[in-house]
Amino acid sequence: MTRGSAAGAGAGREGGGVRAGRPDAAAEDHGAPGAAVPYGRLPDARRTFDLVRRHFSPGLALTGNFAGRGAVEVGAEGCRVTLSDGRDVLDFGSYAVPLLGHRHPAVVAAVHRALDTLPTATRSLANPVTAQAATTLVRYFEDALPKVYFGLNGADAVEVAVKLARLASGRSRVLAVRGGFHGKSIGALALTHSPLFRAGLRGSVTDVAHADPEDAEAVRRAASRDGLAAIVFEPVQGENGVVPLPPAVLRRWCADARRHGAFVIADEIQCGLRRCGERSVALAEGLPVDAVLVGKPLGGGVVPLSAVVCSEELYAPLAADPFLHSATFGGHPLACAALPPALAAIEQRAAHGRELADAMSEGLARLRSRHAGAVREVRGRGLLWGVDYASPHLAGDVVLGLADAGLLVSPCLSRPTTVRLLPSLACGPPEVGEALAALDHATAEAAARCTEK
């Protein structure tokens, strides 16, 4: 992995880099209201970990320490993140947000323009930036779905889609999928399958059942028995260790949902927007969906933004009463300003993404055959891959080796045997080669340690 000289990189930032804030920032109490953010002047990882421990949680400090090998993040550009010890690590993680890499110049420029013009907006007057973002998004999906709701994160989009489905159908039951992940807010959590995220919580605000992804009859049975408001699925499950759902089952589910008047909601917050090759996996498969949910890279990896893009029928309750669901910062113009350049840049890099996807697919197949005892399976599509190891211990050991080598990946909380790899469009073949070499080395070392024991 490319490692900058710790002394050199540190000296550059100490000298008052662009994120330095006021010149005397390092001498201030960073807990004081209005104190400058310590990036740049304070590559003081220990203090950051102390604050994380004190104000957030010891576990978060521990995992941050583990991922950065004692350093904290202080900057990023393209596919590399700069750490406080001067290292530059290669980002194949970040939970699928920086599809374009970090700080894409066209996105940063558009957000700057919005910041200089009308940053928070009034929230009561109509805003051209937000309206333009909606029309750009509808056109991006080739006018298949005309209505838009903007949220700040994925769980917002999930909650709004389910709320609309319940109101528009007059029914309350929802069918989600085993292994599916849809967020952790109390409504979205009802759809998320893993009990890990529900520990200590009893009951659910939405009446949800979970279908087995192999059970083609699941929707027909559920719809004829109970009356169903909606089915919600990730065409490629991300958090569950990267599991593409069988297209034939999805086709059957969608047809049965339609026949019984249930809405079809494709959660593409992780797999959509060309992460898995297509603008929408569901639309590309020809599935008759009522909504596609997008988030993560929608704000270009620069600002938080998510959206429900849906049919007139699903949106009808909100069309009738626009205040039925709203949020102070939903459709925030700073976030919406990022959308048009982000989608344009994703399209510009789509062919490049296919080349990277081929390189990942071939390289990971080689990894699998070189380490057949340690690697159980490799799953994925496009720029979303999961390497499944023989045990959670082995996978954890590999992640530790990758952190040492300077490769950032995203573990899967609900499937701890899988290491998730999310290369960005800012990578070239050399970075894919670098990541695959690091993975090969970390796998060999971890497997050897495992056999020693």
Ligand SMILES: Cc1ncc(COP(=O)(O)O)c(C=O)c1O
């Ligand atoms: C498919 C899917 N849906 C919903 C979410 C929730 O998104 P957020 O964490 O932005 O609320 C995620 C997050 O990983 C996701 O992968």
